[in-house]
Amino acid sequence: MNPIAYLKIGQKILLLIFLVSALSTCAYTLRSYRTERQLIRDGIDRTLLVAAYSVDQVAGKRWHERARDAHSIAPDEYLGCVRQLTEAANRYHVQYVYAMVEAGPQIVFTCSSATEEELRVGTYDHYFQPYPSASDALKKTFTEGTVHFEDYTDKYGEFRSVFVPLIAPGGRRYVLAADISTHFIQQRLQAMLLFSLGIGSTIFVVIFLFGWLLVSMISRPIHQLSEFTRQLVHHGFQAPPDVDRGLKLIAATCRDEVGNLAESFIFMEHELQEHIATIKETTAARERIESELRVGREIQMSVLPQDFPPFPRRQEFDLHGHIEPAKEMSGDFFDYYMIDEHHLYLTVGDVSGKGVPASLLMVTCRTLLETMANEGITDPGEILSRVNTEIARKNEALLFVTVFYAVLDVRTGELKYANAGHNPPYMLHGEGRVEELRENPSLALGLKDPYHYRTGTLIMQPGDCFFVYTDGVTEAQDTQLDIFTAARMEQVLAKGVQAPMKELVVQVVAAVKEFVGDAPQSDDITIVAVRYRGPALVDRPVAAAATG
């Protein structure tokens, strides 16, 4: 990234001001200098012209016509001219004024001013003295007949000359010239340049100073604000008091955008603190709930029947149950108890929905069912009717629970059962026939009150088993959202009819799990299987003894 980007705001603005100032100063200085130089040059050129023309005034128009050879003008006359020209030169502050004509291939002087020294010593240019090295400009002046200016440097210094071509009355061309030392031009120009630079620099410094002041005024609050917010973040949005004060000060003193920012930050800080506090509370609350749910599940699982076989000394039946909850707390349940020596009570239930509401209803339902049984009610239909009335009260949420309730008399194999909306259980006959107990379907508990639940009756033969399940088995989904179906379950049942109950249950559960694969478990899976073996040998009445 561009190093300029790393500068602070104030520095960036200052850099900008610096560049602008520097550019303006340079532009000004340059312009100034050029203008002055032009003026000076124009002045000099004017002077040169005037000085050159003065030769005409001194020498007169006919002077150059008379110039035929070195003897055309007498030395005295010449000298007089020289002195006058010298005066003129001095008057105009030029080095020399002079005039020339062409004589054959050469250019010769017709008159010239002289320096004091030259006059004294007599080394001034004599009449008709040839001009040793005529410059191109001079030659052009003769040939083209136009005024030319020329800058040249010789052993004496730097000079500027003008050559003015004129025509004498007789038609002869002559050139008037003036030389001026440009050394002083340089001096003047340098002085000019320095002056401009001086002015420019002063302007620059002034602008820069003002700029710096302004920038400080603006950038200091910004810098402070930036510092404060950094501290705010560093302290996890709990600002130390001096930062708080500083922010409030900025908000109070700056009435511009910076002040608005500061106010916003103060507001945000406050809001953030509240928000963080709320989140902490919510998270803590959620964690409490989740840990309670975990504990709840453990409690729930611990009261569900765990040990199989539950009644090891009872030979009349082989019972195995299995439950796999989908979420922490389940809606499925099963229960069994020997209400007396001869009767096995069995319930399997499924509460609609999942999670906390379902599990609460589940607990209620189980408790009610057990209570009814303990009060001596033996008819499954009646038990369900009463429990239904209790649950249907105040059931706004339309929760309902399907229940299969059965009572097995282990002496006779008589099975009385009632079904409140639950999946019809299967009867697996000893000879391999799989039969669904489809009659007597009734409404699930909790929906319609009062409701009469019918009790069905059948006799189990030794070797028969019945198999109760919840829809978590038949509606288990794989990743394609296809379901297991009762048909698949029936297949497993048909194969395992002769197996011990535990093994049968394991087979069904394994088949479901294999079908489901990686898909998440969507509902509680519950299975209870009971095989009736026949009355216990011990219980058989000893007929011989009774009759004596």
Add this chain to the structure above:
Amino acid sequence: METMEVTDSKQAGFVVMRLVGTINAPQAPELQAKLMAQVDSGEHRMVIDFTELKYVSSAGLRVFLHVARSLHRAQGKLGMASLQEYVYDVFHLAGFAELFEFFPSVAEAITALQ
């Protein structure tokens, strides 16, 4: 992958909700949303056309229960028309058969419920 489609049309003052496909737990929320949208927008005379619904699970049953209850409260009417045998079975076995009115076709449902 099972899918479900719900389309609605108006016939003789009833809104007829035609269901296509299957309703398992994943489709249940969408079904409920679409049916309840009709109820909430004032359509209190509804017939649901089950002709092309192949399967519904217990999760789906709950949706119909909810809709029936809402319509009942709004003094509306709900007819279940043209259920396939298997689907009717699911209602029947859950004991829900007595909670709804079933008809062999949409036309008969409309006539009966007018």
